Amino acid sequence: MPIERLGFSVAAARATPDGWHLTGEPEYHPRHRPRPGERFDRVRNDGDRELREVDLVVTECSAGHVLVTGAGGDFLVRHQDRYLVVTGERTVPSVPLPQPGAAGLAAILGAEPEPVEVDWPSLEQALRAELPADYKEFVGTFGAASIDDHVSVCEPGRLLEHHAWVRECLAIDEDDRPDWFAPGDRVISWGSTENGDILGWLVSPGAAPPAWPVVFKEEGPLWQRFPAGFTTTMAGLLTGDLQSWYLSSRLGGDHSYR
Known part of the structure; x- marks a missing residue:
């Protein structure tokens, strides 16, 4: 099945009782916004270089923030002075493209x-x-x-x-x-x-x-x-x-x- 990439550009990060609150904005089109239950598995920088593997599960996502639980959010808190993006993937159904x-x-x-x-x-x-x-x-x-x-x-x-x-x-x-x-x-x-x-x-x-x-x-x-x-x-x-x-x-x- 086709793969669709997920991404969230992190401007700030703070710990919460259940995980981490990330402020920033989703990457890609609004239709590609991460959904609850989906995972971020990597952190990259502005040169698209992978910095670290993580295991962060999305619990909430909007145009300006995302809530995550799991492992790796502490890295984002420690390095929030740098440009960081959390990324992941999801599979999507294979359907013909509309031809308008x-x-x-x-x-x-x-x-x-x-x-x-x-x-x-x-x-x-x-x-x-x-x-x-x-x-x-x-x-x-x-x-x-x-x-x-x-x-x-x-x-x-x-x-x-x-x-x-x-x-x-x-x-x-x-x-x-x-x-x-x-x-x-x-x-x-x-x-x-x-x-x-x-x-x-x-x-x-x-x-x-x-x-x-x-x-x-x-x-x-x-x-x-x-x-x-x-x-x-x-x-x-x-x-x-x-x-x-x-x-x-x-x-x-x-x-x-x-």
Whole structure:
């Protein structure tokens, strides 16, 4: 069964008669918030380095605190001057991802139609690839804007310039490419974050555009590959059907496209 990660960023910790009260905030999307009975088994720092194994059982969790019992909370109390995150995992049912298409993604975002004229044939000729239909329908109907003020969908008129910048970035970071990045694969980017991270499609030789998965490349060395294309992936991240170690916490509030 699929694994979903749990996390809580600890700002302060204090002992209680039954365990520990941790102040801070859950990581990831609100749907991924730890539930009573689930366990944290590790503590990591801001470099994602594991510091210690723990066995902390959640008894209560909100947007600002979590109550836990078990073993290891004393470590959090002693080191609350450091940035610490308690982490765990849970299994979730394996279900097909909803495929909302352009209209469904727009409904989640509350996007209003802002039709734009795009010379798709010329753009695709320059990119040497036919772009996925759901992306073209979404951008052609609702324009290019920012998703939740964090993920910017590139204007089609600037896509070639953006793509050239991405190719240069990926050439510099070639040693950071993950094992699933096979010979002949390339990335065609459709957007970025406010931090300079890259989002795009992983294009493999012979793969049809509907089969191109979305990939995320942070400004540092880390990559993440999602199991679907543009509208399905972005809708899944916004609703919590998909989890991203980086994007979920930034796409879990009120949604917008502006």
